[in-house]
Amino acid sequence: MIFGSPEAWGTAVYWWSIPLVLGDAIFPPIPSEMLVITGGALAAEGRINPWLLGAIAALCSWLGDVLVFQLFRRQLSSVLDRWGWGRRVHRGIHRALERAGRSSAYGAIIGARFLPGGRLACSAAAGIGDVTARGFSFCAAIGAVLWATWLVGLGYFTGSATRLPFWASSLIGVGVGLAVGAVLGLIITKRRGNRSPVVEPGTED
Template identity: 70%
Template structure:
């Protein structure tokens, strides 16, 4: 299978989007961004439908976020601790939360997904903090749409502008996306507001908290 040949992909790109984007919600190293950008680049060559690529990516992003959110909201994450790989994964989630910073607003649920590991970190943190399912689902859906639109558009634009083979356009798009995504993520995570809807209610647990 020649992955550098656009004819090899054909409709295959549609079948890969959902499992890869879903997998990225749980295991960030899965290259979902690369795949979605590639879908956009293929669309620029007329090899894929840009709207369908975007819809599939947004839907899979939303489903993956909701699964992680519910896992932690229902306190089912302890199931992971039964296995060695699960303990490492569980530890990695908390490390991702610490690295991404405490989500300060509902906007962070939308925006932090643009940095590596951001989807996993904010979905898990929101579940731990008991953010309402309705609010999280709405933010995750909006974030998924923006995320998919940005990546598909990036692939489509680089493919149309450079006229390079789709794989070269994809690599350029990934490089640009990583830089801009990191900047957006830094801005989002550094914003500090009043009471965070994603922060854990630590005040109630503090013995010196005011009554």
């Protein structure tokens, strides 16, 4: 596969988006955002259908969030704490929530996915907390649609505006997305007030 050739990507973008967007819910370093933005840039060249890509990305994002929510709702955190790597994951979630601060639970479910690591942290916190499954699913669906629309639209806009090769437009879109995420993270961090609702391993409830 020649990665710089749009013909080499084709419908493969649809298939790759499924495991990457799903996996991103559990392991944030997976570059699902880059793939979806690249898909948007390819759509600007008429290579793929942006609506289909957006629908797949939104559905997989929602499914991944619901999976994480249900796992932590069923006390996955206590299982993780049995191993050293699990305690590191648990502490990582805690630190991510500390950076984001405590805000409206439902608003955070929708908006936290735009911050680095925010999707996992918020879904885990909602599972540990008192958020209802119906409320979480509804807000996660709204957030997933907004997230997919933003990323596909960002790739499509940069591709249409720059007329550069799709991979160059994708890199520009990723840069813009990172900058917007950094600004949002800075704003939310400055507004944080209370301690994160997640209790670190080894501490009292």
